[in-house]
Amino acid sequence: MRRPRGEGMPVYRPERTVTLPLLEREPELAAAAHAVDALCGPEPAGGLLVYRGAAGLGKTALLSEVRRLAAGRCVVWSARGAEAVAAGPFDLARQLFRSALSADDGASLLDARELLGDRYEIVGPALGIVPPGEQHADPQGVRDGLDAMVERLAGAHGPLLLLVDDAQWSDLETLSWLASFARRPGRGLPVLVVVAYRTEEAVGETEEYLRTLGTSARLLVTLRELTAEATADLTRTALGDAADGPFCREVWAVTGGNAYETVELLAKVRESGLSPVDEHASELRVLGASARGTGLIARLEELGPAATRFAWAAAVLGTDISLHLAVALAGMSHEEAAECAERLRTARILVGTDPLEFVHPLIAGAVYRAIPPAVRTAMHGLAAWAVSRSGRGAAAAAPHLLEVHPDGDPELVEQLREAAAEHLAVGAPDAARRCLERALLEPPLSSVRTLLLYELGCATLLTSPATTVSHLRAALDTQQLDDPLRVDVVFRLAQALTHNNQTGDAAHVVATEVARAPDGPARMRLQAAHFLWEGVQAIEEDGPDRSRRLARTASGLTGRDSTERVLLMLRAFDGTARGESAEEIVQIAERALTDGGLPTGVGWADTVWGFEPPALLGLSYAFADRLDRAETLFTEALRAFEISGWSGGHLAFAHALAGYVQRRRGRLADAEMYLRESLRLADRVGNGLPMHWDAACMLIDTLLARGHVEEAREAAEHYSFATPYSSSIVIPDAPSVRGRLLLALGRKREAIEELEAAGEALTARGRHNTVMAPWALDLARAVADDDPRRAAQLASYARDRAERFGTHTAIGAALCCAASLREGRARTDLLAQAVAHLEASPSRYELAVARVEYGIAAGFPAELACGLELAESCGADGLAERARTAMATRHAKR
Numbered sequence: 001m002r003r004p005r006g007e008g009m010p011v012y013r014p015e016r017t018v019t020l021p022l023l024e025r026e027p028e029l030a031a032a033a034h035a036v037d038a039l040c041g042p043e044p045a046g047g048l049l050v051y052r053g054a055a056g057l058g059k060t061a062l063l064s065e066v067r068r069l070a071a072g073r074c075v076v077w078s079a080r081g082a083e084a085v086a087a088g089p090f091d092l093a094r095q096l097f098r099s100a101l102s103a104d105d106g107a108s109l110l111d112a113r114e115l116l117g118d119r120y121e122i123v124g125p126a127l128g129i130v131p132p133g134e135q136h137a138d139p140q141g142v143r144d145g146l147d148a149m150v151e152r153l154a155g156a157h158g159p160l161l162l163l164v165d166d167a168q169w170s171d172l173e174t175l176s177w178l179a180s181f182a183r184r185p186g187r188g189l190p191v192l193v194v195v196a197y198r199t200e201e202a203v204g205e206t207e208e209y210l211r212t213l214g215t216s217a218r219l220l221v222t223l224r225e226l227t228a229e230a231t232a233d234l235t236r237t238a239l240g241d242a243a244d245g246p247f248c249r250e251v252w253a254v255t256g257g258n259a260y261e262t263v264e265l266l267a268k269v270r271e272s273g274l275s276p277v278d279e280h281a282s283e284l285r286v287l288g289a290s291a292r293g294t295g296l297i298a299r300l301e302e303l304g305p306a307a308t309r310f311a312w313a314a315a316v317l318g319t320d321i322s323l324h325l326a327v328a329l330a331g332m333s334h335e336e337a338a339e340c341a342e343r344l345r346t347a348r349i350l351v352g353t354d355p356l357e358f359v360h361p362l363i364a365g366a367v368y369r370a371i372p373p374a375v376r377t378a379m380h381g382l383a384a385w386a387v388s389r390s391g392r393g394a395a396a397a398a399p400h401l402l403e404v405h406p407d408g409d410p411e412l413v414e415q416l417r418e419a420a421a422e423h424l425a426v427g428a429p430d431a432a433r434r435c436l437e438r439a440l441l442e443p444p445l446s447s448v449r450t451l452l453l454y455e456l457g458c459a460t461l462l463t464s465p466a467t468t469v470s471h472l473r474a475a476l477d478t479q480q481l482d483d484p485l486r487v488d489v490v491f492r493l494a495q496a497l498t499h500n501n502q503t504g505d506a507a508h509v510v511a512t513e514v515a516r517a518p519d520g521p522a523r524m525r526l527q528a529a530h531f532l533w534e535g536v537q538a539i540e541e542d543g544p545d546r547s548r549r550l551a552r553t554a555s556g557l558t559g560r561d562s563t564e565r566v567l568l569m570l571r572a573f574d575g576t577a578r579g580e581s582a583e584e585i586v587q588i589a590e591r592a593l594t595d596g597g598l599p600t601g602v603g604w605a606d607t608v609w610g611f612e613p614p615a616l617l618g619l620s621y622a623f624a625d626r627l628d629r630a631e632t633l634f635t636e637a638l639r640a641f642e643i644s645g646w647s648g649g650h651l652a653f654a655h656a657l658a659g660y661v662q663r664r665r666g667r668l669a670d671a672e673m674y675l676r677e678s679l680r681l682a683d684r685v686g687n688g689l690p691m692h693w694d695a696a697c698m699l700i701d702t703l704l705a706r707g708h709v710e711e712a713r714e715a716a717e718h719y720s721f722a723t724p725y726s727s728s729i730v731i732p733d734a735p736s737v738r739g740r741l742l743l744a745l746g747r748k749r750e751a752i753e754e755l756e757a758a759g760e761a762l763t764a765r766g767r768h769n770t771v772m773a774p775w776a777l778d779l780a781r782a783v784a785d786d787d788p789r790r791a792a793q794l795a796s797y798a799r800d801r802a803e804r805f806g807t808h809t810a811i812g813a814a815l816c817c818a819a820s821l822r823e824g825r826a827r828t829d830l831l832a833q834a835v836a837h838l839e840a841s842p843s844r845y846e847l848a849v850a851r852v853e854y855g856i857a858a859g860f861p862a863e864l865a866c867g868l869e870l871a872e873s874c875g876a877d878g879l880a881e882r883a884r885t886a887m888a889t890r891h892a893k894r
Contacts, residue, residue, distance in 0.1 A: 021233075021234070021237060022058060022061055022062065022065060023226060023230040023233055023234060024224075024226055024227065024230045025058060025062060025223075027221075028051065028062060028219075028221050028223075029062070029065060031049065031218075031219045031221075032049060032062070032065065032066045032069060032194070033069055035047055035049055035192055035194075035218070035219070036066065036069045036070050036073070036074075036161070036192065038192075039070070039074060039159045039161065039190060039191075039192045040070070040073040040074050040159055044158070044159045044190030045190065046159070046160075046189050046190050046191040046192045046193070047192055047193075047217075047218040048182050048192075048193045048194075048195070048213065048216055048217040048218060049066075049192070049193070049194045049195070049217060049218065049219045049221075050194075050195045050196075050197075050210075050213055050214050050217040050219065050220045050221070051063070051194070051195070051196040051197075051221050051223060052196070052197050052198070052199050052202075052210075052214070052220070052221070052222055052223070053198070053199060053221075053222055053223030053224070054198060054199065054200055054223075054258075055198050055200070055201075055258075055260070055361070055362055055365075056258040056259060056260035056261055056362055057223040057224070057225065057258065057259055057260075058223060058259040058260070059165065059196035059197070059198075059223065060165055060166075060196065060360065060361070061259065062196065062223075063078075063163050063165050063194060063196055066161070066163065066194050067161070067163060070161045073159075074157075074158060074159035074160065074161050075157045075158065075159070075160050075161065076160075076161045076163065077096050077097065077098075077099060077100070077160070077161070077162055077163070078095070078096070078162070078163035078164070078165070079092040079093075079095030079096045079162075079163070079164050079165070079170075079174075080092075080095070080164070080165040080166050080319055080361075081164075081165070081166040081167055081168065081169030081170045081171075081319070082166070082169055082318030082319040082361075082364065083166075083169050083201075083318075083361060083364060083365045083368060087169065087170060087171035087174075087318075087399065088171060088395060088396060088398065088399055088431070089126065089171055089172075089173040089395070089423055089426055089427075089428030089431045090126040090127065090128075090142075090171060090173045090174055090177075090426065090428065091170075091171045091174065092164060092167075092170045092171055092174040092175075093126065093127065093146065093173070093174045093177065094127055094128050095319075096162055096164070096174075097127060097149070097153075100115070100153055100157075101115070101127060101129050112124065112129050115149055115152055115153070115156075116145065116148075116149055117148070117152075118643070119141075119144075119145035119148060119149070119645065121133070121645075122137060122141055122142060122145050122427075122644075122645030123142055123145035123146060123149060123645075125137065125425055125426040125427075126142050126145075126146075126173070126426040126427055126428075132395075132421075132422045132425030132426055133425050134425065135425065135644070136424045136425065136427075136429075136458070136607075137424070137425055137426055137427035137645055138427060138644070138645050138646040138647055138648050138650070139173070139176070139427040139428070139429065139648070140646075140647040140648035140651075140681075140684060140685065141427065141644070141645030141646055141647040141648070142173075142177075142426070142427035142645065143176065143177045143180050143181075143427075143647070144645075144647045145645065146177050146181070147177075147180075147181060147184060150181070150189070150191055151189060154189055154190050154191055158190065159190040159191070159192070160190065160191045160192070161191075161192050161194070162191065162192070162193045162194070163194050164178070164193070164194070164195045164196070165196050165361075166196070166197065166198070166361050167195050167196065167197035167202075167210060167213075168197040168198045168199075168201045168202040168206060168210070169201070170206070171431075172205055172206065172209070172430055172431075173427070173428050173430075173431070175205075175206060175209040175210070175213075176209060178193065178195070178209070178213060179209045179212040179213055179216075180684065181193070182212070182213055182216035182217070183212070183216055195210075195213055195217075197210055199222070224257075225256060225257030225258060225259075226252070226257040226258075226259055226262065227252075227257065228248075228249060228252045228257075230257075231248060231251055231252035231255070231257060231262055232245070232248035232249070232251075232252070234262055234263070234266065235247070235248045235251050235262075235266060235276065236248070238266040238267075238269075238270065239266065239269060239270065239276040240276070242275070242276060242277070243276035243277075244276065244277050244278055245278075246277075246278035246281055247276045247277055247278055247280070247281045247284075248276075249281075250281035250282075250284050251265060251266070251284060254284045254285050254288040255288060260360060260362060261288065264288075264348075265284065265287060265288045267348070268287040268288075269284070269287060272287065274287070296363065296366050296367075297366065297367070297370045299347065300347070300349065300367065300370075303340075303343050303344065303347060304343075306330075306332065306336060306339075306340050307340045307343045307344055309330050309331075309332070309340075310326065310330045310332070310337060310340035310341065310344065311340075311344055311349060311350070311367050312330070312367065312368075312370075312371050312375070312376075312379065313325075313326045313329035313330040313379065314326050314344075314350065314356055314358070314364075314367075315358075315364055315367040315368035315371065316329060316368070316371070316376065316379045316380060316383050316400075317329065317383060318364075318399075319357065321355050321356040321357060322354065322355055322390075323337065323341070323353070323354035323355070323356060324354075324390070325383070325386050325387065325390065326356065328382075328386040328389075329379060329382055329383055329386055341353070341356060349363055349367070376403075377403060377404060377405055380400040380401075380403035380404055381400070381401075381404045383397075383400040384397040384398075384400035384401045384404070384415070385397075387400065388415070393418075393419075393422060394415050394416075394418035394419040394422060395418075395419045395422035395423055395426075397415065397419070398415075398416065398419035398423075398431075398435055401415055401416055401419065401435075401438070402434065402435070402438050406441045406442045406443070407442070408442055408443065409442060410442075410444070410445065410448070412439075412442060413439045413442050413444045413448060413452075416435040416436065416438055416439040417435070417436070417439060417451075417452070417455065419432075419435045420432035420433075420435040420436045420439075420455060420459060421455075423435065424458075424459055427645075429459045429460060432459040433456060433459050433460055433467075436452055436455055436456045436459060437456070439452055440452055440453075440456075446478070446480065447480055449478065450475055450478040450480040450481060453471050453472070453474045453475035453478070454471075454472065454475045454481070454485065454488075454489055456468075456471040457469075457471040457472035457475065457489070457492060457493070457496070458492065461492060461495065461496055461499075465496045465497070465499040465500035466500050468492070468493075468496035469493060469496045469497055469500060469502075472489050472492060472493040472496065473493065475489050476489055476490070476493070483517075483522050484522065486513075487513075487517075487522045487525055487526060488608075490509060490510060490513045490526065490529070491510075491525070491526075491529050491608075493506075493509055494506035494507075494509055494510050494529060494533050495610055497509065498533060498536070498690070498727075498728060499649075499689070499690060501690065501726060501727045501728070502727060503533060503536060503537045503538070503727040503728045504537055504539070504727060506533040507530060507533040507534045507537060510526055510529045510530040510533055511530050511534075513526050514526045514527055514530050521561075521563065524563050525563050527553065527567075528563050528566045528567050528570065531546070531549075531550050531553070531567065531570050531574075532566070532570055532612060532613065534546050535550075535570060535573065535574055535577075535616075535729075536612065536616075536728050536729050537727065537728065537729070538725055538726060538727055538728055538729050538730070539727075539761070540765055543764070543765030543766050543767065544765070544766040546574075547574050547578060547766055550567075550570060550571055550574055551571065551574075551575075553567060553571075554567045554568055554570070554571035554588070557591070558591065559591045559592055559593075559594075559599070561601075562599065562600070562601035562602050562608070562609065565591075565592045565593075565599050565601075565602050565613075566592075566602055566609055566613045568588055568589070568591050568592035569589070569592045569602075569613045569614065569616055569617040569620075570613065570616065571588050572585050572586075572588045572589040572592065572616075572617060572620040573616035573617065573619060573620045575588065575620075576619070576620045576623050576624065576769060576772070577767045577769055577772060578766050578767055578768060578769070579767070579768035579769040579770070579801050579804055579805045580804070580805070581804065581805070581806055582623070582624040582625065582805050582806045582807045583624075583806060585620055585624055586620075586621070586624050586626060589617055589620050589621060589624075592617060597636075598614055598633070598636070602614060603640065604636060604637045604640035604641065604650075604654075605640045605641065605643075605644045605646065605650075611637070611650060611653065614633060614637070615637075615653070615657060617633065618630045618633035618634055618637075618657060619657075619660075619731060621633065622660065622661055622664055623769060623771055623772055623807070624807060625807040625808060625809050625841055625842055625843070627661055627664055627665055627842045628842075630661050630664075631658070631661045634654065634657040634658045634661055635658065637653075637654040637657060637658075638651070638654045638655070638658060641654050647681065648681070648684065648685045649681075649682065649685050649689065649691050651681055652678045652679070652681035652682040652685065652691045652695065653678070653691050653694065653695075654678075655674050655675070655677045655678035655681060655695070656674070656675060656678040656691065656694050656695040656698055658674050659671045659672070659673070659674030659675035659677075659678060659695075659698055659699075659702070660675075660698045660731065662674060663675075663698060663701065663702045663705070663845075664809075664842070664843055665842055665843070665844060666843055666844025666845035666846070666847070666848065666874040666876075667844070667874065667875070668702055668705055668706045668845060668874050668875035668876055669706075669875035670875075671698075671702045672699065672702050672703065672706070672875075675695050675698050675699040675702060676699065678691070678695040678698075679692065679695045679696065679699065679719070682695060688720070690726055690728050692719055693719075693721075693725070693726040693728070693730045693734065694730055694731055696715060696716070696719035696721050697721065697730045697731070697732060697734050697737050698731070698732070699712075699715050700712045700715050700716055700721060700737055700738075700741055701732055701737045701740070703715065704737075704740055704741060704744055705845055705874075705876060706875055706876055706877055706878065707876060707877045707878015707879060707880075707881065708877065708878070709741075709744045709745065709878075712741055712744070713741065713745060716738070716741060721734070721738060721741075722738065731772065732771075732772055732773065732774070733758060733762065733772060733773035733774075733775065735754055735755070735757060735758035735761070735775070736755065736758050736773045736774050736775040736778070738754050739751045739752075739754040739755035739758060739775060739778055739779070739782075740774070740778050742754060743778060743781075743782055748782060751778070751782055752779065752782050752783060755775045755778055755779040755782065756779065758773065758775040759775045759776060759779065762775065768801045768804075768805075769801075769805060769810075770798045770801050770802050770805070770810055770813065770814060771805075771807070771809055771810050771813065774813070776794045776795075776797055776798040776801075776817075777794075777795075777798050777813060777814065777817040779794055780792075780794035780795045780798065780817055780820075780821065781817065781820055781821075784820070784821055788821065791821050792821060795814070795817050795818045795821055796818075798814045798817055798818075799811070799814040799815065799817075799818055801814075802814035807841065808837040808838060808840040808841035808843075809837075809838065809841040809842075809843040809846060811834075811837045812834045812835075812837035812838035812841060812843075812846055812847070812850060813834075813838075813846055815830050815831070815833050815834035815837065815850075816830075816831065816834045816846075816849060816850050816853065818830050819831045819834065819853065819857070820853075827857050828854065828857045828858045831850060831853055831854035831857055831858070832854060832858075834850040834854070835847070835850045835851055835854050838850050844870060844873070844874050845871075845874045845876055845879075847870060848867055848870040848871040848874050848876055848879055849867075849876075849879060850867075851863055851864075851866055851867030851870060852864060852867035852868065852871060852879055852882060852883045852886070853867075854867070855867050855883070855886070856886045859890070861887070861890065864883055864886060864887055864890075865887070867879075867883050868880055868883035868884060868887070871883055
């Protein structure tokens with residue numbers, strides 16, 4: 001309240017209403033104007049601008065100016081975070097693209113199905129246009145779908161301007177997408193994103209995402225308070241030149257240069273008729289207090305209890321305030337609510353009609369914090385009820401449910417579980433986790449608590465294996481799981497342990513459960529799981545014994561159900577790793593299939609068994625020289641994961657498998673492309689994951705085959721491809737590939753140590769496949785000069801094992817190794833045999849090696865030329881150069 005003036009004192013009123021300029025923001029405005037011009041120019045170019053700073057420094061005003069600059073020149077969509085409640089998953093994304101997805105909006109040029117294409121079922125639930133399904137959506141798949149959608153929108157609408165205000169209150173899912181979108185390769189997309197946020201309220205993961213945005217931005221600006229000079233200019237613009245110096249300085253002192261508070265204070269001065277001179281400067285502090293904090297709340301209370309209650313309801317609801325929900329929450333009639341809304345609009349607290357919105361986030365925050373805590377909690381409970389009654393579902397009500405104090409309410413627990421299920425279906429596992437963790441605090445009934453722990457484990461499986469392990473162990477410890485669910489918990493726990501680089505623990509957990517389970521289908525499934533996690537361990541106590549047990553278990557199986565088929569897949573891979581007859585391995589593998597394809601229940605996207613069994617089956621075919629069958633399986637994996645929207649670790653692994661088939665075919669450039677894409681996809685998921693080991697190992701092996709030794713070294717350093725190795729097996733054998741790399745780098749002593757250790761570990765485990773783990777071939781060459789006898793023994797071992805395995809690729813490679821240790825006629829005879837075998841194999845690179853070496857050893861120009869042509873077609877640049885050098889040398893001698 002301002003103090004009373006004496007009678008007869010003149011009231012000062014400026015003659016006209018003015019729009020206040022944005023002062024001391026000239027560089028920011030110039031950059032925005034340049035960005036908008038680039039976006040709307042003849043060759044549209046997008047980008048990212050980020051404005052950050054404390055509350056009230058003009059971020060919202062800057063975004064409004066950017067909108068004005070773009071008006072009529074491009075499509076502008078916007079979204080805004082709210083302080084009152086945590087935003088639901090993809091809430092800001094829904095705000096941004098509401099117009100594009102609304103069939104009733106003239107701005108929509110594409111039907112939603114046309115817009116989202118084959119990602120409609122994946123992205124649609126996240127955007128609220130498709131009901132959530134039962135399957136968990138992969139968060140990366142949803143982000144990729146949003147990327148594709150924006151590309152199509154830009155193609156349909158032309159340049160797009162996306163404005164995000166108060167991003168510090170954004171939902172994490174939208175922020176995660178924006179951060180990845182900002183880093184995406186290719187700068188030609190005509191989309192300009194402008195983000196504004198408060199630095200002091202950005203914490204935790206939100207701060208990390210916003211920092212990522214800042215590093216990707218073409219402009220990152222931290223706004224500062226207005227100077228005294230700028231405040232004086234604003235004051236005179238608003239109140240006229242009559243505003244004297246002392247009055248202007250007091251405006252600056254009262255507001256501290258805060259742009260929002262300055263504008264609000266000047267508006268109060270105009271409304272009050274206060275003359276802007278030194279004599280009245282002391283009244284500014286009273287007027288300023290009414291625009292913020294307790295002063296603002298006092299001004300709100302002057303509007304009456306009904307208006308205050310309606311403002312509270314609006315503050316609890318956050319942004320995009322539905323009049324219907326506000327009426328229900330405030331407990332008044334529509335007529336009374338309309339009257340309250342009008343009073344709040346007149347007082348510059350609310351704007352709009354339906355939906356309503358606060359004039360400024362600072363006002364919304366002040367009103368929300370002014371609600372007595374107990375009342376605020378109760379109102380969130382009412383808001384959850386009202387949202388649920390409106391038909392928007394448990395997920396929409398969840399932000400309010402999270403604010404309600406625990407009170408042992410079973411109904412609230414069920415609502416939170418339902419909300420978590422919806423969150424998982426839209427690709428928001430973190431939001432699901434928050435709901436389930438809150439449900440645990442209620443607390444739930446003991447039987448429900450077990451289910452909650454299980455659901456928590458499922459929610460975090462793809463995003464946090466360590467968290468998953470903790471929850472699933474806790475679920476097992478309750479001893480309240482029925483047998484089928486307990487088996488599922490154990491299997492998922494083993495998966496999580498493996499993904500967390502604890503493969504030995506995974507095998508132990510399953511073994512313990514097998515020992516306690518009675519005979520029957522559940523026990524057989526557990527036994528299959530035990531064989532799986534034992535078999536993919538990098539280190540095993542008694543591999544031969546496990547292989548014998550697996551062989552006995554699988555010997556009489558016909559593949560009558562999914563468990564039997566999985567056991568057959570595991571038996572095929574175990575036989576492959578041991579170097580048993582490839583022909584017999586293929587016969588076992590065929591029994592695991594149905595009409596040549598993966599059976600129902602053991603598909604790539606199957607959540608009961610996971611992708612590991614079909615991956616091991618495909619690798620068994622690949623090493624058995626059945627590359628067509630392997631490629632069909634791995635292409636099916638790519639398609640299955642893409643259809644399911646699994647764009648994270650699953651798709652990364654599928655690209656690695658597809659790349660390795662190309663490596664085995666000798667299409668080295670194609671293999672490198674697939675493997676680099678695999679690593680790019682894996683990098684988006686996290687660092688140091690098991691999928692990195694396989695893709696990095698395959699890439700290094702491929703680069704060495706290409707002769708790109710320096711690139712292989714760089715990849716090894718980038719992905720820490722050295723001891724300690726992954727706790728899971730790596731394909732091809734990681735120590736063998738590292739030994740080969742060290743040899744290529746000239747680090748012979750280290751290479752010999754690495755290869756010797758690999759051989760000792762593999763032979764002790766009974767694994768003798770010389771293609772999967774070529775340690776003996778490289779070690780023989782490495783020790784040949786210093787210990788030819790040992791080299792011969794190693795070559796003999798490799799040849800014997802290759803002949804037992806029986807593939808032309810394995811035998812041809814072993815013959816090449818043996819030839820490298822011999823001279824004269826013996827060398828050429830062995831190389832001739834190698835060429836004959838490799839001509840019958842699908843491995844073109846290995847054939848190219850044999851032909852080049854045979855041409856050099858025998859002095860056959862035609863054979864050497866044939867080898868050169870084949871090396872060039874494979875992309876084996878190093879081998880091709882060796883062939884050219886040999887041809888040039890021979891020509892020079894002639």
